[in-house]
Amino acid sequence: MKGLVYKGNNTVKLQEEPMPKVEAPTDAVIRMTKTTICGSDLHIQRGHVPTVPVGRILGHEGVGVIEEVGPSVKSFKKGDKVLITAISSCAACGYCRRGMNSHCHTGGWMLGNTLGGTQAEYVKVAHADSSLYALPAGVDEGALVMLSDIFPTGLECGVICSKVQPGSTVVIVGAGPVGLAALITSQLYSPSQIIVIDMDENRLSVARDLGAHHTINNASGVAEAAAAVLKLTDGIGCDSVIEAVGVPASFELCQKIIAPGGMLANVGVHGASASLHLEDLWHHNIGITMGLVDTVTVPMLLKLVAAKRLDPSKLITHRFKFADMEKAYATFGDAAKHKALKVLIEYD
Ligand code: NAD
Ligand code: ZN
Known part of the structure; x- marks a missing residue:
């Protein structure tokens, strides 16, 4: 599969990468259908986030279709459409039980940071039951990508x-x-x-x-x-x-x-x-x-979008195909010149 990889030296590259696999029983692998680029990805590209190693696939926002789930995943099955949140959290540790998912003992900001991210054809999400949300029917997937983080x-x-x-x-x-x-x-x-x-x-x-x-x-x-x-x-x-x-x-x-x-x-x-x-x-x-976002308001935001009380798609200014990911980075990286807010990446 292809993934957008941080190469160091202010460079990112779309290249062939190994397919992610279910490893822990609570993991899910998702085939991406939409993703986007966040200002934090630019911080990584520019070398300002030392926790992210060279070689990491970037991205922590997106929607997709479940390809495979681990044996302990109860809420999702192959073929379900899901929203991936920027924060992966176990829902069980002391911090998660206080709503501080970003400080989850076994999670937090993993995608595109400590694990391969969503700017790829497939991504592995840890703690799938508590880090993914089913997509409401009839809502534009591009709008929903805005609920992963911003x-x-x-x-x-x-x-x-x-x-x-x-x-x-x-x-x-x-x-x-x-x-x-x-x-x-x-x-x-x-x-x-x-x-x-x-x-x-x-x-x-x-x-x-x-x-x-x-x-x-x-x-x-x-x-x-x-x-x-x-x-x-x-x-x-x-x-x-x-x-x-x-x-x-x-x-x-x-x-x-x-x-x-x-x-x-x-x-x-x-x-x-x-x-x-x-x-x-x-x-x-x-x-x-x-502090960091905990993504605890995602269920409420999903309801507001489904009820047409909120339209996050108003922030999408550009659309690119996944094959043009590097061009998307160049556009978003010079947002003022291109009048860019959010660039939506589509896979088909
Ligand atoms: P962005 O860079 O697209 O937007 C920042 C805006 O600030 C730009 O429009 C810029 O023109 C403006 N600006 C720059 N200097 C300014 C100044 N002195 N006074 C007024 N405006 C000024 O960033 P974004 O994606 O909108 O993110 C905003 C911030 O939120 C970033 O620092 C980002 O890293 C952070 N962020 C925090 C969390 C969190 O969990 N706390 C999550 C996501 C993003
Ligand atoms: Zn936790």
């Missing part, structure tokens, strides 16, 4: 952690796929005002189309962007602040635009230290959260 991330690490509530004010810093997924899912909670901040005018225009009440281009710096948010919020700042970039400047901005009593949810993966201004914030009665 929608649960925007919702769990962004919207839920920042406690968006009816009537609250929300600011999302970063209008990439994750920030836009937070924008879409925040609207499920009826906030009174949503502000989106980015430097990319195309992404800000998408944010307006997706329901942002105000957008701010922060190319001129943190102070100007903070002043613009304060102007829009009677000098108070926002109740829910969602950081969806992962750079110090963005975390800096988030601290300047949080209202007293607010929540700052850091979603971004930071490769460098950022400052925390306790001297300005100690008396604000705020909370700060951060």
Whole structure:
């Protein structure tokens, strides 16, 4: 079979790879029908994720058809169509029983990290019963691929952690796929005002189309962007602040635009230290959260998509055949130039 392999030196290559096999009794092997590329795959390609060895097949998002299951898999059989979640989890360990699937003692972020990933013709998924979901009938598979990672991330690490509530004010810093997924899912909670901040005018225009009440281009710096948010919020700042970039400047901005009593949810993966201004914030009665997605909201998101209350396919800007995977990486890797948000990879 073919797989898209991390070759080191900022390179990925589509090449012949061994077929994955059921090894543990709880494994399943899936024939992929749709996958996509995540910003994290680009981090790996660029050598920023040392846990991923050269030679690994990348990808942790996708849908497919079960090819084979281990003897202990109870919920799925050959031929079932499934959504693969970015986090594989056992559902039994202490962390899983607290909903912290990303810290599962025998799982977590495995696909495209510690195990071969979904950007292949076949993938092995560990803990199949608790890491796969049956696809609802009649829903576009491309839309469902967005539920493997970016929608649960925007919702769990962004919207839920920042406690968006009816009537609250929300600011999302970063209008990439994750920030836009937070924008879409925040609207499920009826906030009174949503502000989106980015430097990319195309992404800000998408944010307006997706329901942002105000957008701010922060190319001129943190102070100007903070002043613009304060102007829009009677000098108070926002109740829910969602950081969806992962750079110090963005975390800096988030601290300047949080209202007293607010929540700052850091979603971004930071490769460098950022400052925390306790001297300005100690008396604000705020909370700060951060962490990995647990994919615990996938069942709820599946219901919303099936009920047509949520349309994640709005973030798909490009489609490629699996044979053109390398071209897909080149396009997604220069997302600003290509106005790319999510690229969908199709197998037939
Ligand atoms: P992306 O790179 O596509 O989007 C980031 C956006 O931030 C871009 O539109 C860019 O123009 C904008 N930006 C850059 N610097 C900025 C600044 N100083 N101020 C405002 N905007 C700025 O990334 P994405 O795929 O949307 O992911 C967003 C972040 O979420 C990344 O750090 C990613 O690694 C992280 N992530 C976290 C989890 C998790 O489990 N916590 C899961 C998936 C992704
Ligand atoms: Zn577990």
